[in-house]
Amino acid sequence: MLSKYETVIGLEVHVQLTTATKIFCGCSTRFGAPPNSQTCPVCLALPGALPVLNGKAVDFAILAGLATHCRIAPRSIFARKNYFYPDLPKGYQISQYELPICEHGHLDISLEGGATKRIGITRIHMEEDAGKSMHGETPETSASSFVDLNRAGTPLLEIVSEPDMRSPEEAIAYLKKLHQIVVYLGVCDGNLEQGSFRCDANVSVRPRGQEAFGTRAEIKNINSFRFIKQAIEYEVERQIELVENGEKVVQETRLFDPATGVTRSMRGKEDAHDYRYFPDPDLVPLVVDEAWIARMREQMPELPEARRARFVRDYGIPEYDAEVLTAERALADYYDACVKLHGGGKVCANWVMGEVIRGLNEQGIGIAECPVRPQMLAGMLQRIDDGTISGKIAKTVFDEMWRSGRDADTIIAEKGLKQVTDTGAIEAIIDEILAANPGQVEEYRAGKEKVFGFFVGQVMKASKGKANPAAVNDLLKKKLAGG
């Protein structure tokens, strides 16, 4: 059934910016403060208060626009979107409508099988968030609603894509890419549960080969990548079923219910608000000159794609490793720091992707909280290089660094983990082992070379792992051959 139809998806993403203060006043944007404690005449919409644009929010909008290949408008306009709601204190939201700050951008996403696809970005505009309404939960308050305006005026970017995606997988790939970019830019903390990155999906279906779009439904506020996939999948099935049954898809806004996995109608087209947009006379047009754009270009951090390419090119690691290591900016920074300190691209990649990520996953923490800092890891790797410890002992040293937060040299010294490279000492151990196992010596000399491994193991065990493996190999071979 699916193959008869083509899915068309466009996404609107709300990105909450990480500015310290709100978009039109000086109040803090910190999350989790007591209700209404981060408010002032402006964000409470007291009579006579006026908005003043936060320049930092504009910086962030320009960064996001540049990173998504948008044209930055030399002049953009703030508009009022008028509607009544208790958590919308002015009775209008200040947003951008006819002239947004960024337009005509794109993102390239990777498809399965390695192909890439370009997804158009129609526009990015700046706007303010609303507050929060809550309904009373105790018997005394159940008849009341409460409004918290701490969030009112928090700066948002709304990033609107073209209807270029053709499957839930493409939608997810686009969202993950966008998420990665805004977090890399440092303009958003990327926290989906707290609503820092929110997605509305416009979904429609059409018979394959038909050019005209089907009627779309807008699915609101889906707050995890998994739910977005579920919501789109459900919506596509629902719409195909309607079409198959000869019914019509109606243009409407639907809400996704994560508990049941279905979307429900929230309001139809006939109930759609007439927002009566018009330019906000309290704000002058936003003029962004070439110098401002150039300044932002200079501040632009290296984006994931460029970084991945650099890791492959300069650090000589495989594409796959580079992909894993650049998934998150903080992880990429960590790896980058390790290589810069130690020099070995591949060996650093192995340790970061192995021990480091395993440790983080076991404890459920992020790279920022990793107790082994890049200089500690690089210091330990140097001790492998200079033969102080073996790769095997290094794992013990790593675990101890993780546990204690102390550096490799301290741990090696304290625990006496320095590798034995003194051939005399190793020879003595080998002689002992050979004398104790005459049967195996016979077998080896009769041509059963597999027994060699047994001897290596015995020698390492007797040295408590500290014998230099290369020296053990050499000396063993000599002794066994020489008889």
Place this chain on the structure above:
Amino acid sequence: MSLTELSLHDLQQQLQTRAVSSVELTRAFLSRIAATQGQVNAFITLCEDQALAAAEAADRRLAAGDAAPLTGLPLAVKDIFNTAGVRTTCASKILADYVAPYDATAVARLKDQGAVLLGKLNMDEFAMGSSNETSAFGAVKNPWNPACVAGGSSGGSAAAVAACQVPASLGTDTGGSIRQPASHCGVVGLKPTYGRVSRYGVIAYASSLDQVGPLARNVADCALLLQAVAGHDPLDSTSVDLAVPDYLAALGEGLAGLRIGLPREYFIAGLDADVQKAVAAAIDVYRGLGAEVVEVSLPHTEYAVACYYLIATAEASSNLARYDGVRYGLRAEAAQGLLDMYMQSRGQGFGAEVKRRIMLGTYALSSGYYDAYYLKAQKVRTLIRRDFLRAFDQCDVLLTPVAPTPAFRLGEKTADPLQMYLSDIFTIPVNLAGTCGLALPCGMSGAGLPIGLQLVGKPFDEATLLRVAHAFEQATDWHRKTAPL
């Protein structure tokens, strides 16, 4: 002459020579207000205790020799300015008990200079009206004839000065709301260029048109007050970061080489005969002072009133959405549910004229009508602004009547909003053009009512406007006439 009849400048001199104290002055004006408030109704709220405390502080400052120009001078402001701790009603039931936690920038600047705020002045509700009859606190009565309107919307600001209740006041002007009542009450009123004075803390009616300005007994006093409040404010994005000239210093520079433009569209049939005569006489005064008088054209004048009532109401419909009963102001007690709370609170809180303008503006912005009304009005506005800029290629200031008639009688136009709207026909274009305009007394009607002359200046050239007006005052004594109250 009693203290309350003196100009701001005279009072300033008396304070600075310690001939009178600020406390004495404050008491004198407070008792004048107490004696005349019943006849004029210019005040909505008096703040006697705060005023006396401020006067005491001003006296200390005067004694210490660190007085600013306005230190110790009693003033009052239109009840559209937020004042910390003193209620701000905007003459509406919906804000009848509202007390703001902060001062408007203009008020803060007056207070910084040590001015003494006597109270909050009556006005049309949310500044919507031309007669002060839409106030929820009753109409202001014209001190020259209590059966006549004081004009609006800053009716209280004009009448209080005319009635010697304050030497000067602040008002706001969106379509003539300073100049028209100044004209009707026989005082001087200045609407500065849009962006010259901060709007922060001034309750918005139509944000792209509203502008704060002074009303006083003479031009020099207006200049003094403008000097105190003008200048860039980082809290108002539309306030302009331009240097503020010394307005008083420029007053006496004379009129040599001045060209005065008479827009032919303003001298129309239907102009009251007394008004026409007074304005013609004023033109002669200027000729006599050596000014050159030229005829100019403002060809889009006839569209100004329609244009204004689309733009102003559209902005108002959005600006007044915040009065929803959720956070402050009137909330209907018996409301059932959210929608009912909105409808009842706004239904009970707003008066008829405010509701009319909210509906007009909502309609003008509605989907399907936006292009035909709001957008078209914006285009017309651009044409009107260009008219003025072109006219200023040929002259330095424009001279026109302020209003087609002297003050009309209370109730005369309340049944016919269109007639009421037309009383602002000469003042509205100035707001649409965003430039500055000034009203000053230039005659008396046969019925004994003041007639005002309007001078319109180039954008941000209030200095020329004040100089030209001041020259007229020096040559005439219309501004010295006092209402028979």
